[in-house]
Amino acid sequence: MYQQKDFVLTIEGLTVSFDGFKAVNDVSLYIEEQEIRVIIGPNGAGKTTVLDLICGRTKATEGSIKFKGKELTKLKEHEIVHAGVGRKFQNPSIYEDLTVFENLELSYPRGKKVWGALTFRRDQEVIDKVNEIAQMIFLQEMLSSPANLLSHGQKQWLEIGMLLIQDPELLMLDEPVAGMSVSERKQTAELLQRITKERSVLVIEHDMHFVEEIADRVTVLHQGKVLSEGSMEKVQNDPKVIEVYLGH
Amino acid sequence: MLQTKLRSLAPKNDVVSFLILAAILLVALPILFDIFRLNLIGKYLTFAFVALGLVLSWGLGGILSLGQGIFFGLGGYAMAMFLKLEASNPENTQIQSTPGIPDFMDWNQLTELPWFWEPFHSFGFTLFAIIALPALFAYIIGAAMFKRRVGGVYFAIITQAIAAILTILIIGQQGFTGGVNGITDLRTLHGWDIRTDSAKYILYFINVMLLLATLVAAQYIRKSKLGRLLVAMRDSEDRVRFSGYDVANFKIFIFCIAGIFSSIGGAMFTLQVGFMSPSLIGIVPSIEMVIFAAVGGNLSIFGAIYGALIVNWAKTILSESYPELWLFAMGAMFIAVVLAFPKGLAGIYESYVQPWVDKKLKAIQDKKAKK
Numbered sequence: 001m002y003q004q005k006d007f008v009l010t011i012e013g014l015t016v017s018f019d020g021f022k023a024v025n026d027v028s029l030y031i032e033e034q035e036i037r038v039i040i041g042p043n044g045a046g047k048t049t050v051l052d053l054i055c056g057r058t059k060a061t062e063g064s065i066k067f068k069g070k071e072l073t074k075l076k077e078h079e080i081v082h083a084g085v086g087r088k089f090q091n092p093s094i095y096e097d098l099t100v101f102e103n104l105e106l107s108y109p110r111g112k113k114v115w116g117a118l119t120f121r122r123d124q125e126v127i128d129k130v131n132e133i134a135q136m137i138f139l140q141e142m143l144s145s146p147a148n149l150l151s152h153g154q155k156q157w158l159e160i161g162m163l164l165i166q167d168p169e170l171l172m173l174d175e176p177v178a179g180m181s182v183s184e185r186k187q188t189a190e191l192l193q194r195i196t197k198e199r200s201v202l203v204i205e206h207d208m209h210f211v212e213e214i215a216d217r218v219t220v221l222h223q224g225k226v227l228s229e230g231s232m233e234k235v236q237n238d239p240k241v242i243e244v245y246l247g248h
Numbered sequence: 249m250l251q252t253k254l255r256s257l258a259p260k261n262d263v264v265s266f267l268i269l270a271a272i273l274l275v276a277l278p279i280l281f282d283i284f285r286l287n288l289i290g291k292y293l294t295f296a297f298v299a300l301g302l303v304l305s306w307g308l309g310g311i312l313s314l315g316q317g318i319f320f321g322l323g324g325y326a327m328a329m330f331l332k333l334e335a336s337n338p339e340n341t342q343i344q345s346t347p348g349i350p351d352f353m354d355w356n357q358l359t360e361l362p363w364f365w366e367p368f369h370s371f372g373f374t375l376f377a378i379i380a381l382p383a384l385f386a387y388i389i390g391a392a393m394f395k396r397r398v399g400g401v402y403f404a405i406i407t408q409a410i411a412a413i414l415t416i417l418i419i420g421q422q423g424f425t426g427g428v429n430g431i432t433d434l435r436t437l438h439g440w441d442i443r444t445d446s447a448k449y450i451l452y453f454i455n456v457m458l459l460l461a462t463l464v465a466a467q468y469i470r471k472s473k474l475g476r477l478l479v480a481m482r483d484s485e486d487r488v489r490f491s492g493y494d495v496a497n498f499k500i501f502i503f504c505i506a507g508i509f510s511s512i513g514g515a516m517f518t519l520q521v522g523f524m525s526p527s528l529i530g531i532v533p534s535i536e537m538v539i540f541a542a543v544g545g546n547l548s549i550f551g552a553i554y555g556a557l558i559v560n561w562a563k564t565i566l567s568e569s570y571p572e573l574w575l576f577a578m579g580a581m582f583i584a585v586v587l588a589f590p591k592g593l594a595g596i597y598e599s600y601v602q603p604w605v606d607k608k609l610k611a612i613q614d615k616k617a618k619k
């Protein structure tokens with residue numbers, strides 16, 4: 001049905017078992033270039049675990065994950081990043097003791113080895129890129145403040161910015177608008193729409209309003225399995241989905 | 249461009265702190281104290297190398313090693329082996345049943361110098377070993393632990409166990425190592441008698457210069473992107489990993505650097521104090537070294553040096569009068585620092601002394617401006 005080469009990410013038969021409990025069970029997922037795909041599902045459905053598997057944080061028990069034809073299940077975390085996959089965590093995960101500038105700078109794709117980090121120079125190219133990204137994530141005024149002074153929403157943006165500066169071809173965001181105000185959510189939706197022009201995005205989100213706004217296609221996960229997939233409209237009207245997820 | 253680079257490497261406060269420290273160590277202390285006391289201070293300062301390494305690995309990188317005595321010992325023993333071989337020339341040892349080998353080997357019925365002692369006839373090799381041995385050893389420990397993602401308390405316990413094993417090994421292999429007494433009766437370096445007062449003066453200054461150079465190296469690392477990366481790893485290791493860094497390599501690197509610093513300290517200890525023994529390697533000395541860094545402030549490279557000086561000075565005073573009290577005092581000091589002053593002396597300086605100095609300076613400037 002699908003032609004392999006059209007997809008940035010091809011997941012087939014992905015299964016992971018924690019002591020016999022299959023948190024992700026025979027999941028297949030195909031993501032196109034420049035697509036925004038949203039994964040929804042009740043708590044504990046295995047959404048975060050799918051991201052963990054893609055980015056190498058958890059090793060798959062079975063199945064394959066191909067990114068631009070490259071098998072990811074055999075690579076180490078940092079190798080997967082270098083292949084072009086960026087990932088935001090569910091809890092904003094930034095460097096609290098460093099400034100916003102330093103947070104972004106550390107994610108800049110240069111000097112990633114010991115020697116490179118030791119001799120890294122903050123040249124104009126780095127400064128320009130950091131400024132450009134800071135502008136995008138609405139933090140240009142905050143560059144020199146320590147990251148622990150940011151609000152929850154701003155921390156979420158900062159982490160997205162740290163991914164953007166790596167310029168990944170696949171961006172994975174775990175609940176990017178959790179804890180954000182309504183206006184911050186709107187800004188984030190716009191941001192995502194803007195950045196997806198050059199890449200594919202895989203988002204996990206609970207906020208249906210937000211999902212509707214950004215998703216090209218939606219995958220519903222339930223008890224580790226794909227329950228339904230398609231446009232937001234189709235999924236919302238799927239009786240199976242209504243029963244387990246949207247019904248209450 | 250160069251200027252901005254220099255400024256970011258050495259902010260004004262750090263330059264002032266550096267100059268004050270250099271003035272104290274190079275001018276004030278040598279004027280104030282006789283050579284006996286100065287030699288003691290020199291001994292204290294050899295522990296400052298270790299504390300400095302701990303500031304980088306523990307303070308900055310969050311890697312707590314309770315076995316830095318291992319590396320202090322590697323450097324110390326390497327230097328001691330060289331000096332011992334020179335002290336054991338055939339003339340000095342002609343009454344032994346095997347002349348030309350260290351006395352403790354003769355007492356242990358060895359008739360030949362063990363193979364691993366041979367290269368220490370060369371001073372060049374010895375200097376190389378003082379850097380390379382701890383680096384290699386730290387690399388092996390670090391690679392074994394950090395590649396497997398062993399960290400935190402487990403790492404601390406394992407380093408401690410290695411320190412204990414090393415001591416037991418040295419004590420057990422008396423014929424090869426000098427056993428529990430260590431390597432003693434060291435005399436000359438290329439014919440230069442290191443026991444004289446003038447030699448002790450010179451060694452003190454060499455020690456201080458090396459310490460200041462180490463300090464500059466530590467500052468460079470701290471201010472490099474690698475330094476910020478270590479802080480980042482402490483905050484959120486996964487984020488660093490998923491930003492494309494192989495976290496283990498950075499931990500191994502900084503652990504190696506801390507090991508090398510300690511080893512230099514150990515070698516300078518041997519030179520200034522004139523012996524090296526297992527009592528400087530095991531669990532207790534290794535924990536003491538952590539306390540030097542904690543008291544000084546585990547985030548401050550200057551604090552580490554003052555911490556090593558002050559705690560050792562307190563130890564000397566206390567153990568002269570109440571030797572059995574020292575361990576309790578040390579424990580109490582550690583608890584006090586952790587609970588009340590988690591940033592150590594450096595923290596006290598930053599929150600009380602520095603603002604006061606700044607205020608005074610500003611007042612003076614304002615006065616001048618008015619005139």
Ligand SMILES: Nc1ncnc2c1ncn2[C@@H]1O[C@H](COP(=O)(O)OP(=O)(O)OP(=O)(O)O)[C@@H](O)[C@H]1O
Pocket residue numbers: 018023041042043044045046047048049050090
């Ligand atoms: N490393 C692990 N070891 C054991 N069980 C795990 C592990 N990781 C996840 N699980 C389990 O797998 C299931 C799926 O978890 P996951 O975090 O993927 O859910 P989720 O869909 O992201 O939920 P939420 O919406 O609450 O974030 C949960 O029951 C969880 O307890």
Ligand SMILES: [Mg+2]
Pocket residue numbers: 047048049090174
């Ligand atoms: Mg989750």
